[in-house]
Amino acid sequence: SRSSTALASLNRPTEIDVQELLKLLNNRPNGVLVAEDGVSEDLTRYNHDWTNQYKGNSRVVVRPQSTAEVSRILKYCNSRMIGVVPQGGNTALTGGSVPLDCEVVLSLEKMSDIHSLDPTTGILTCDAGCILQNLLDFAAAKDHLVPVDLGAKGTCQIGGNISTNAGGSFYFRYGSLHANVVGLEVVLANGDILDMGCTTANLKDNTGYDMKHLFIGAEGTLGIVTRAALLCPRLPPSRCTTLLACDSFDNVLNVLEIAKKSLGEILAAFEFIDGPAMNLVCQTQSKPLPLPASQDCPYYVLVESHGSCAEHDQAKMDKFLNILYEEDYVVDGVVAASLEQMNAMWYLRESCNPSCVSSGYVYKYDVSLPIPEFPRFVEELKEALNDRTFCSLDYFNWGHVIDGNLHCNVVCRGNFETNSSLRERIDRYVFEGVEKRGGSISAEHGLGQQKRKYMAKLHGSETLSKMYDIKRLFDPNRILNPGKYLPEDCR
Ligand code: FAD
Ligand code: S2G
Ligand code: ZN
Numbered sequence: 052s053r054s055s056t057a058l059a060s061l062n063r064p065t066e067i068d069v070q071e072l073l074k075l076l077n078n079r080p081n082g083v084l085v086a087e088d089g090v091s092e093d094l095t096r097y098n099h100d101w102t103n104q105y106k107g108n109s110r111v112v113v114r115p116q117s118t119a120e121v122s123r124i125l126k127y128c129n130s131r132m133i134g135v136v137p138q139g140g141n142t143a144l145t146g147g148s149v150p151l152d153c154e155v156v157l158s159l160e161k162m163s164d165i166h167s168l169d170p171t172t173g174i175l176t177c178d179a180g181c182i183l184q185n186l187l188d189f190a191a192a193k194d195h196l197v198p199v200d201l202g203a204k205g206t207c208q209i210g211g212n213i214s215t216n217a218g219g220s221f222y223f224r225y226g227s228l229h230a231n232v233v234g235l236e237v238v239l240a241n242g243d244i245l246d247m248g249c250t251t252a253n254l255k256d257n258t259g260y261d262m263k264h265l266f267i268g269a270e271g272t273l274g275i276v277t278r279a280a281l282l283c284p285r286l287p288p289s290r291c292t293t294l295l296a297c298d299s300f301d302n303v304l305n306v307l308e309i310a311k312k313s314l315g316e317i318l319a320a321f322e323f324i325d326g327p328a329m330n331l332v333c334q335t336q337s338k339p340l341p342l343p344a345s346q347d348c349p350y351y352v353l354v355e356s357h358g359s360c361a362e363h364d365q366a367k368m369d370k371f372l373n374i375l376y377e378e379d380y381v382v383d384g385v386v387a388a389s390l391e392q393m394n395a396m397w398y399l400r401e402s403c404n405p406s407c408v409s410s411g412y413v414y415k416y417d418v419s420l421p422i423p424e425f426p427r428f429v430e431e432l433k434e435a436l437n438d439r440t441f442c443s444l445d446y447f448n449w450g451h452v453i454d455g456n457l458h459c460n461v462v463c464r465g466n467f468e469t470n471s472s473l474r475e476r477i478d479r480y481v482f483e484g485v486e487k488r489g490g491s492i493s494a495e496h497g498l499g500q501q502k503r504k505y506m507a508k509l510h511g512s513e514t515l516s517k518m519y520d521i522k523r524l525f526d527p528n529r530i531l532n533p534g535k536y537l538p539e540d541c542r
Contacts, residue, residue, distance in 0.1 A: 058134060061529075061530065064153065072113055076120055094109060094110065094112055096141070102144055103469075105149050108152050112156040115159075135155050135156075136149065137214070138159065145501040145502055147271070147536065164177065174283070175197065178278055199219050215495075218495030224320065233256075245274065270497050272532045273526060274525055289358040290356065290357055291358075291364055292356075294384065296350070297382065298382050302380045315367070316358075317357060320354065321452060323450060328460075333399075410464055411463050411465050416492075418485050418491060419457075420488050503536055522537060
């Protein structure tokens, strides 16, 4: 079974372990949550992932309040060969954040202090358990912007964002978390605490191997992020958001080209939503279609600029829109006239995921492709799956098109349970379609449980064996997030 080999060398936590863990947290009430009489029902929110596809059976959730407590917990679990699943907001979409079976869940939810934001450097230092929305609000109040933003911001934590190397909507403008994390504090499986430029965070620090990058995107398999130092740019005083309707994907590409040319340095986000997804969002969220003249348009584009001078930015946006209308690249468009309208446009984009989830079981794919290939890739998938499946499938597509990142969602309407044989079939066609186009089977959501089995196809054996050497160096007992990320057979 999926849990047998990964957990074979590990122990199930016992009652004694629970008592010991409680002691490590000074017997703080609610420091350790234990499922009553062995049933994990009351720990469902820690055991079930966001997609409801991955379900663990952990009976023990530990909720440390400090780095020292994380260190003591890991040291204990490592000495007892007990598996530990680090958990942030539990919004991951590839099954990395929940146990395979009865591993201990170590939740960072109680480590949510924001320590400082240096107004000169823009370096924000905080605990890993800070919810992203809280950080965004804190930074905005101090005229700064946390350079990562995604639909899960109300629940996901910065420690989880860093551990998944989350992309999000402003990746093109502000870059990866590899670029914006200037310091990390991490606790290793044996309890060692690594402070990698976190306490003394500098924009430039060229003193030794930059090990923090190993933990960014490692999905909790090398260590537990307890603190972070983020480089936050100034909050752009001038934001402009426009929602456009295009009658073809070629015109989406044309709009992207003109956006890069005429918005240039102020271009901050360029997202697309296909017609079926927009209709589904408007239906499920009971919102009117945003552009009356674009009923049944095949594509919508959301463009946002971030600049420092409203007049200057407005002039560029006007020029951008004029070219689009003159060249007939858009059939309709609206520019947000207020923050409320701006938020309403983003609400449509960020409702794609929940709207799909409410309409049936969603087989989600987060891929990188050459942008012109998006439509053909989806058409080929439809052709491959048509009338070879027992249930009618609907296709909803959206994503960060400027990054070449397609979110392709195949929904079995009305059926809310996963079907492993259908998943295998869809997986195969999706990954064949990605591979032949030289894309990536995971643009930003990581590997988790869902995609680790493809690692041997993605990387040469030398590369994989070095990844395993790194894993062995930091977590020799393989207690951290067992059964995730690296393929099973990689020794
Ligand atoms: P969790 O789900 O709790 O954990 C994620 C992984 O990191 C797990 O492997 C976990 O073990 C590990 N982990 C968590 N915290 C720590 C820690 N402190 N130390 C070490 N390991 C840790 N993702 C994107 O990249 N871009 C998007 O645009 C995007 N949009 C989303 C929209 C919605 C509505 C949803 C539900 C998800 C979206 N996601 C997106 C996926 C998800 O939100 C991100 O992967 C996010 O970064 C996960 O953060 P989290 O705190 O929920 O982590
Ligand atoms: C997004 C996450 C949601 C999904 O909407 O940007 O990263 O369902 C995605 O794919
Ligand atoms: Zn995304």
